[in-house]
Amino acid sequence: MDHLTESYVDSLALNSSAIKNGKDLVKKNSFPLLCQSEDKSLIFGACKGSGKEPYQCSVDVSKEANPVFRCTCPSRQFPCKHNLGLMYAFTAGKTFVTTPVPQDIADKREKAEKREEKKKESPDPAAPAVKRKTNKSALLKKITAQLEGISIAEKLILQMVQSGIGSLDNKALQTAQEQAKQLGNYYIPGIQTAIRLLLLQFREEEDREAMYGKVIDQLTILQSLFKKSSEYLTGRLDNPDQPMDTNSTLEEWIGHAWQIAELREYGRVRSEAELLQLSFRSYTDKARGEFVDEGYWADLGNGKLHLTRNYRPFRAAKYIREDDSVFRIVQAGELAEYPGELNTRVRWEESAFREVTSSDLQRIREAAQSSFPEVIKQVKNQIKNPLSDKHPVVHLHFTGIQKTDTSYVLVDGQGKQLPLADIPYLSEPTTHLLSLLNKTFLNNQVMLVMFEQDWQQNKLVAQPLSVITADEVIRLLY
Known part of the structure; x- marks a missing residue:
């Protein structure tokens, strides 16, 4: 139980409200019974609730990284406030009586151990998995629906563009939003999200010029997404035995939620x-x-x-x-x-x-990269692809940081420079924090940065996220 500290319990809570509710139970002395097992791998007890009988709650920390929470309350939160209160009572130094592990929990532990043993007897998870049989009829039906949905999505965007981007009012956007909702029936949630983002850009950007730039970028993404997903799905419709695309993020763009079993199957x-x-x-x-x-x-x-x-x-x-x-x-x-x-x-x-x-x-x-020109080339090649991540993160070895009139530049071993700046995508400034660091952390270190293409100034900039020294990781963004 040494690792069961207040900060650790805070990290287990679902949100700040759960933390407050758990601590309030301790303040109100809501636990008439507090117990722990002899090996201190289990704490359990009773907590007063709204009913006549107190709730029976327990926290099993025999596996530090995967604590097991049990409670007789009807809450769907895990851990519930009673579990949290139990742990906060322990961290607050409340008296826990040492007693044998309750039989019902001992039985559950035994079942869990048997499941673990069964897992160990199963094939090596890193080995190629046996390919599952595909229900071709269901697959073809799903792909047909996806292609129909993409066709509807294309018509929706075409109608918006033909009406004139500058003339779209709130009524037209509301109509488009209602039409986008219908795409939920066609197994293309990723494409549906991309259209929702487009509509949000119309509504939320106050600077019209900046808004048009974002809208054009999103329209370019949608055009590429429609084309590539249609070609890909048509190919799978013609050949149901064709494997899923694991060389790109196209499946995720369409809206597929990868399961571990599928990822295991594809190595x-x-x-x-x-x-x-x-x-x-x-x-x-x-x-x-x-x-x-x-x-x-x-x-x-x-x-x-x-x-x-x-x-x-x-x-x-x-x-x-x-x-x-x-x-x-x-x-x-x-x-x-x-x-x-x-x-x-x-x-x-x-x-x-x-x-x-x-x-x-x-x-x-x-493992950090030392040549800025090579990194910049790699990042630019990725950003050029409409369906690629526009904000890649890289760790770079730098020899120094130079101050400019407006910001900083990172310098590599060959004297090549990389501009540092806060990027709109993150919405959290970090560059100014560099001035607070000890000078020893600004020379011959490694920096984690996120890239963004500044289209207005036509240059690639990077925002610092962390500095990795020989002794520690200095986080600028937690």
Whole structure:
């Protein structure tokens, strides 16, 4: 239970309201019974609720990275406020009586252990999975519906363009929004989101000139998306045995939600990966109707930079735990890697943690790129593709930082420069924080940056996210 600190419990809560409610239970002395197992891997007790009988709650931390929460309350939040209150009572130093593990929990532990044993007996997750049989009839039906939906989406956009982008009023936008809702019946949620984003750009951008620039960019993306997805789906319709596209993000653009079983089948899963989070942020995606928690991670095995995304739909956000900053090494038992380019998205289900060592940081520093012209060429080639990520993240080795009249420039070993600036996409300034760093952190270090093409000035700029030294990661964006 050494790791069960107040900050750790805070990180387990779904949101700030859950934290407050859990702590309030402790303040009100709502726990008439507080117990712990002899090995301190389990805390359990009773908590007063609205009913006659108190709720029976427990927190099993036999696996530090995957605590198990149980409670007899009807809440759909995990952990519920009673679980949180139980943990806050423990961190506050309340007296927990040492008693045997209740039989019902012992039985559940035994069942969980048997499931784990069964998993170990299954084939190596990194080995090529046996291809699942495809229900061709259902697949053809789905693809036919997708192609029909794309045709409807194309007509919607064509109608908007022919009406004149500058003449679209609120009534026309409302009509387009209602038509876009109908696309939900055609298995193309990604395309539907791209159209929603276009409509939001019309409504939210006050600067008309800037709005037109964003709208044209989004129309270019939609045109490419319609063309490529139609060609791809038509090919699969003609040949149902054709494998899914795992060389690009097209499937995700259309709206496919990759399952780990599928990624395993296509050889995109490996065992025993270690990652260190270098930057983290949360933001609102109005087009998707979701909150998004996004982290950028260094893969200690191959030096690549990955990203994680946790989507929390507005309507269900209170039932889904928020991701947060992680400062230790994550040891993923099985790492699934989505199709992508510079920063492939990854996910894992089970993991453990360990402390960061100097050798971990050294490996990350050694994987950083040293030539700015090569990086810029690579980034520009990616940005040129309408369906590619327009904001790739790279870690760069730099020899120094120079101050300009308006901002800073990063300098590589050959004297080549890279402008640093806050990019609109992030909406969170970090460049000014460089002036607060010790000068030793501004020479011969590694910096994690996010790129964006400034079309008005026709130049590529980068926003600093973190500085990786030999001893620590200095985060400018948490």
